[in-house]
Amino acid sequence: MNAKKAVERQTGVALWRQIADLIRSSISNGDYDQTGMVPPEIVLAGQFGVNRHTVRSALAALADEGLVQAIQGRGTMVQRKERLSFPISRRTRFSQGLGGQARETVAKLLSQAVLPVAGDVAAGLRIAPGTDCIQLSLVSSADGRPVSCSTNFFPIGRFPHMAEHVEKLGSITKAFAAEGLPDYVRISTELVARHADAEELALLRLSPGAIVIEATAVNGDPDGVPVQFARTRFAADRVKLKIET
Amino acid sequence: MNAKKAVERQTGVALWRQIADLIRSSISNGDYDQTGMVPPEIVLAGQFGVNRHTVRSALAALADEGLVQAIQGRGTMVQRKERLSFPISRRTRFSQGLGGQARETVAKLLSQAVLPVAGDVAAGLRIAPGTDCIQLSLVSSADGRPVSCSTNFFPIGRFPHMAEHVEKLGSITKAFAAEGLPDYVRISTELVARHADAEELALLRLSPGAIVIEATAVNGDPDGVPVQFARTRFAADRVKLKIET
């Protein structure tokens, strides 16, 4: 591989941010696993062809993310490297299936509403445009770090108490179970990657320019009747999506 | 929706680039479909809370991508908006299945090599580290616009003439068929989104800060024997991945 670590100027993206992105990807790539340390600032400055201060800005940003920690006299240590691996199987469960990857995963209910839906959402749920649905907005975190935020729609007739259940149980899967639906499957899923908007930056605690993967999913009961329309945005640098057959 | 179009300062991403990203997503979101025009510069400047010149920088970048075209006295027109929808089904075929979405899709062979593989690649293909494989680098385009670049590994014993076939046929699926494998299926696929590196920027003709979706896939013959290890990077703003069951 050994791709040249090139940064470009006058592109609207500050050098320190380009460098931070490159170092971040080197970390998650395992490039520094042997020593557990990032190369010295002066070395990085040489590799990227920039001033040491510029590298320091990049490292400061990564330290801010909790990815590295600098210690005077010693060097800069890698603190964290993994992306969480999210399985996308027929048994959907976006917020579950993390296995032993995190000690604690919770979904926090941000807002709830009952409102008429149209367009995508109505089509996905196969209901008439203008029909009322329950809308829930959530942020899901693993070990205290937000990894995704989602907007979910449920048919109101079938699941009247979704909001309360989600709030109490901290999980959509568990809330479905409480509503008498122990199992559900994926009907369709579409993925798009884009820059995070202002709301997502705030919810996921990202810095501008960060990337989100937006998954638009329709889930159904075992008979294939749609029960959930979900638009989930993952913090791209914290996850890896694993498609399972 | 009507999310507030907020830009942030001192984040390492120039305002004009943040604004370009927002306008780009508005375009692909269909926000300007009624008129086919981007709002006047002075209006955008108001919305984003910046100077008109800053908006002009953003529009210039989008014009450079061929997404919009400004006409003096009239306004700025939207030129292009769609994302290509890539199906990810059990029958993989990344570069196929585009249906009627593009008139012409071709894969261009950039480089070929025979080299020993290790790590990910060897594990995915279930061969001993250090075994020789054929490595092919491709760029795939639809209607002349590059949409993905990929690095592919094939067991050399089984498919000795992959390179020639790919070069001649412009498609990996067709090359497999020519090698006597008419059908193959996905064994595993992992998705990650990140900023494009310098090589990807060049190959996909992207501007710095652009996003790629990296799909790491292992494909096998109908018996489940791995035949291909592929690392495909999609230009995120040109595609949508559709996961099929």
Added chain:
DNA sequence: CCGAAATGTCTAATAATGTAGACAACTATA
């Protein structure tokens, strides 16, 4: 204990971005 190697902090100069305002050039419409 000394010195090499690393990060931390400061000052100053230069380059890139963003703001502000004025006016020209072009388009469409009344």
Added chain:
DNA sequence: TATAGTTGTCTACATTATTAGACATTTCGG
């Protein structure tokens, strides 16, 4: 043919990012 609304271009200046250098502080090994 005016006129309003739009993009194109220019100048000047303010703010932010990057470079450059010097030196302090901390860690570690000989």
